[in-house]
Amino acid sequence: MRFIFAGFGGQGVMLMGQILAYAGMIEGKNVTWMPSYGPEMRGGTANCTVVVSDDQVASPVVDKAEVVVAMNIPSMLKFQDYITENGYFFLNKSVIDREPDRKDDVKIYKIQCNEIADELGNLKVANMVMLGAVIGATNIVSKESVFKALEKKLTGKKSELIEINKKAIEEGIRKAREQ
Amino acid sequence: MEKVMVKGTEAIGEAAIRAGCRHFFGYPITPQSELPEYMSKRLPEVGGVFLQTESEVATVNMLYGAACTGTRVMTSTSSPGFSLMMEGVSYMACAQLPAVFVNVVRGGPGLGDIQPAQGDYWQATKGGGHGDYKLIVLAPSTVQEAVDLTVLAFDLADKYRTPALILADGLLGQMMEPVEFPEFRDLETLPDHSSWALTGANGRKPHIVTSFDIDPYVLEKMNLELVEKYKEIEKNEVRWEEFKTEDAEIIITAFGTVGRIAKSVVEMARKDGLKIGLFRPITVWPFPYKPLEELAEKVEMFFDVEMNMGQMLEDVRLAVKDKKPIAFYSRMGGVVPTPNEIYEALKKEIGRRVK
Numbered sequence: 001m002r003f004i005f006a007g008f009g010g011q012g013v014m015l016m017g018q019i020l021a022y023a024g025m026i027e028g029k030n031v032t033w034m035p036s037y038g039p040e041m042r043g044g045t046a047n048c049t050v051v052v053s054d055d056q057v058a059s060p061v062v063d064k065a066e067v068v069v070a071m072n073i074p075s076m077l078k079f080q081d082y083i084t085e086n087g088y089f090f091l092n093k094s095v096i097d098r099e100p101d102r103k104d105d106v107k108i109y110k111i112q113c114n115e116i117a118d119e120l121g122n123l124k125v126a127n128m129v130m131l132g133a134v135i136g137a138t139n140i141v142s143k144e145s146v147f148k149a150l151e152k153k154l155t156g157k158k159s160e161l162i163e164i165n166k167k168a169i170e171e172g173i174r175k176a177r178e179q
Numbered sequence: 180m181e182k183v184m185v186k187g188t189e190a191i192g193e194a195a196i197r198a199g200c201r202h203f204f205g206y207p208i209t210p211q212s213e214l215p216e217y218m219s220k221r222l223p224e225v226g227g228v229f230l231q232t233e234s235e236v237a238t239v240n241m242l243y244g245a246a247c248t249g250t251r252v253m254t255s256t257s258s259p260g261f262s263l264m265m266e267g268v269s270y271m272a273c274a275q276l277p278a279v280f281v282n283v284v285r286g287g288p289g290l291g292d293i294q295p296a297q298g299d300y301w302q303a304t305k306g307g308g309h310g311d312y313k314l315i316v317l318a319p320s321t322v323q324e325a326v327d328l329t330v331l332a333f334d335l336a337d338k339y340r341t342p343a344l345i346l347a348d349g350l351l352g353q354m355m356e357p358v359e360f361p362e363f364r365d366l367e368t369l370p371d372h373s374s375w376a377l378t379g380a381n382g383r384k385p386h387i388v389t390s391f392d393i394d395p396y397v398l399e400k401m402n403l404e405l406v407e408k409y410k411e412i413e414k415n416e417v418r419w420e421e422f423k424t425e426d427a428e429i430i431i432t433a434f435g436t437v438g439r440i441a442k443s444v445v446e447m448a449r450k451d452g453l454k455i456g457l458f459r460p461i462t463v464w465p466f467p468y469k470p471l472e473e474l475a476e477k478v479e480m481f482f483d484v485e486m487n488m489g490q491m492l493e494d495v496r497l498a499v500k501d502k503k504p505i506a507f508y509s510r511m512g513g514v515v516p517t518p519n520e521i522y523e524a525l526k527k528e529i530g531r532r533v534k
Contacts, residue, residue, distance in 0.1 A: 018355065022184050025357040033184070033355040037210060037293070058442035060354055063519040 001140055002062045004079050006047035007071025007092070012127030015153070016069070017048035019131060022149035023141040024052040032060040045074050052140055067138060069130060071113070076100050090134060092126070109133055109179055116171050122161075125168035132172020143173060182357040187322045187347065188214040190358050191255070191281055192221065194329035199364040200251040200279070201227035204241040206234060206260060209293040210349040211283035214255040235260045239267030246276040247388045249372030251333055255281035257349075258299050259290060261307075268342060269308030273390030273401065275408075277336035277372075279329070280314075281345040283352040286513035294513025295349035295436060300490035303346050304464040311402055313409050315343040315416065316464040320439040322356035328461070330361055337370040339412055346463060348486070350436045350515060418461040419470060423449065427456030429529070430474055432495050433484045434460050436515070441484055443518035444525065455525070463491065471498035480532065481505040482525050486515065504532070 003020065007013040017033050024031040035048045049065070051057045068083050069090040070076035076091060080102035083089055089106045094114030111133045113126035120129075135141055147166055154162050185193070192214050195203075203222055205215040215231065222229040232238040238254050245252045256264065261282045271278060284299045286292040301307075303316045315335050319325040325347060332343040375386050392398040420438075423445055424430060433441040438459035448455040458474060460467050475481070480503055483492045489507050499505055508524040510516045 018184070021355060025182060025184055031184075031357060034350065035353055037349070037353050057356075058446065059440040059518045060350070061440055061515050061517050063517040 001052050001067065001138070002065040003050040003052070003067040003069065003134070004047060004062070004065045004082060005050070005069045005071075006045060006075030006079055009046045011046075011071045012124065013046055013069075013071055014048050016127045016131045017050045019128075019146060019149045019153060020052070020134070020141065021050050022152060023145035024050075026145045026148050027141055029054060030057045032057045034060045045072070045078070047075065047079070067134065069134060071095065071127070071130065073098065088134075088137060090130060090137075092130060094126070107137070109137055109176055111172065111175055116175070117168060120164055120167050120171065122164050125165055128165045128168035129172040129175070132169035132174075133176035134172075135169075136173030136176030137179075143169065180359050180362075182359050184355050184357055185322065186213055186353060186355050187325050187351040188255070188283065188353070189217045190322050190326050191329050191345065191347070192217040193360055194326040195251075195253050195279065195333070196221055196225055196227070197361050197363050198251065198330040198333040199366050199369050200253045200333065201225065201366075202245045202250055202252045203227070203254065204230050204232050204238045204245070204252070205254045205256065206232050206238055208257045208260045210285055210295075210352050211255050211257045211281070213352070214281065214283070235263035236267070239264040239271075242278050243267055243271050243274070243276065246271065246278045247274075247377045249376030249378065251277075251279075251337075251369065253279045253281070255283065257283045257285045257293075258287050258296075261299065261302070265302075265308035268314070269310050269312055270390045271342050272308070272312035272314065273310065273405070274388050275340040275405075276342065276388065277333075277340055278342045279332045279336055279345065280342060281347065284346065284348040286511070292513045293349065295351075295486065295515055296511065296513055297348060297435060297437065297486040297490070298488075298511070299346065300434075300463065300485070300487060303344055304466070304494075312405060313341075313412070313464055315339070315341060315412060316346050316462065317343065318346045318435040318438075318461060318463045319351060320435055320459065322351065322354065323358045324461075325351060326358050326360060335412075335416060337372075339408055340375075341408065341412075346435065348436050349513070413465040416462060417465045417467045417469070419467040420457075420459045420461060421470075422457040422459070424456035424458060424474060426454055428454040428479045429456070429482060429525070430478050430480075431455060431457045431482045431484060431525070432459075432471070432491070433457065434463055434491055437484050437486055440516065440518055441521065444521045447518060447522050448525070453529075460491070463494075466494045466498070468494070468498040471495065472500070472502075475499045475502040478503060482528060483507045484516065484521055485509050487511060
């Protein structure tokens with residue numbers, strides 16, 4: 001399964017992809033994570049491509065993706081045509097206040113990532129709310145693997161943040177399964 | 180050993196340390212600055228030395244100096260930075276010094292851009308610096324292979340007393356994949372360089388490491404010694420990968436990152452019933468001429484794909500000769516071709532020839 005995560009620099013789209021790839025690896029799958037890189041650290045658009053597969057991953061570069069996650073409007077516009085038929089289109093409803101052009105042949109999930117994160121007490125976990133929604137809808141990896149990936153990734157001082165990130169993931173899963 | 184997710188650049192750094200590298204000199208340049216950054220943190224932990232130089236010219240000369248002592252040394256850079264090192268690379272090749280260079284290639288020529296490219300193939304394999312010399316050039320296509328080839332680069336550099344180069348690109352440098360690292364090499368077991376290395380001449384005759392002789396007849400002897408060594412490397416160290424070539428009618432040739440993207444093209448084509456295979460040189464010098472020539476006897480056509488204006492294409496032509504037609508597809512400037520795009524170009528090429 002191919003994923004594109006896209007948003008503003010600073011929205012945590014790179015980490016979303018990394019946690020998913022890490023969780024895939026924990027489950028023994030073949031994974032690649034490929035970032036867009038360049039002068040896009042804050043304010044610009046950033047994206048990463050993740051491939052999770054039972055087979056060896058040949059190309060980390062994709063023309064099409066089964067899943068596109070757009071955290072802002074430019075990303076929605078840029079990547080909507082990448083989605084395969086009957087693929088998944090995740091939109092951060094907190095930021096995206098309009099409809100995508102691509103909607104008839106894809107499964108759309110609109111998630112209020114920012115509000116949910118804010119209620120949990122930290123706006124920064126909006127990305128993990130979205131990641132939760134992605135795994136809740138696609139079941140590509142288990143929640144437990146994502147938790148393990150978080151524990152691997154958030155070490156040292158950042159380990160204080162593991163709990164709230166886990167809550168965000170759980171909330172995201174719940175929201176996706178409600179839709 | 181447990182698998183870990185790491186970036187290509189960092190994976191190369193860790194592999195170097197495990198291979199016994201304890202000296203790194205470098206100057207930052209995108210898209211490889213994570214490698215010196217990683218080394219700056221890791222090398223002090225293992226009792227090594229990391230030094231950020233004032234320029235690439237300084238880097239290569241520090242590498243030259245450190246390599247003279249027989250220790251395992253490394254630097255990494257990206258295209259314009261490697262151009263700056265060329266003089267020193269030529270000196271080190273002539274002085275027969277083992278060292279490992281990493282070029283995480285970006286778009287060029289000139290300042291170019293910071294996206295993945297393969298435009299430094301000629302520089303890597305045909306010289307780059309002045310004079311008659313060769314580098315052992317290894318072109319990984321996955322992060323795991325980058326790890327394995329980094330270790331191999333140190334071993335080959337030591338075995339043949341010659342600089343080796345990892346020819347990567349921005350994509351391989353920046354992407355993350357699960358890898359398994361080798362065990363740490365016991366430094367005591369590394370090759371013995373005491374017969375030539377500069378380690379202090381107290382109580383013995385001094386060693387001389389040089390790339391110079393004023394007498395042309397002596398210099399020619401040094402040249403001939405290099406020629407013999409390069410022949411030996413060509414005989415022993417050719418490496419390549421073949422993927423679904425057994426029954427293939429068309430062979431895609433590609434190296435590095437494009438080599439793995441082309442694997443997806445092979446899979447797509449096979450689903451459509453087209454008999455396509457892939458030939459991927461792993462050592463781009465020494466280039467696998469012979470196995471490619473043997474394939475030319477069996478297949479209908481070759482399709483070379485690169486992220487440059489057709490550099491490895493010349494080596495493919497040398498191997499295939501006039502035996503079979505060779506088509507070519509490329510993207511440049513930091514644009515990475517997608518599997519679909521390559522496949523469409525391939526189908527167009529097939530259509531053109533069938534007519």
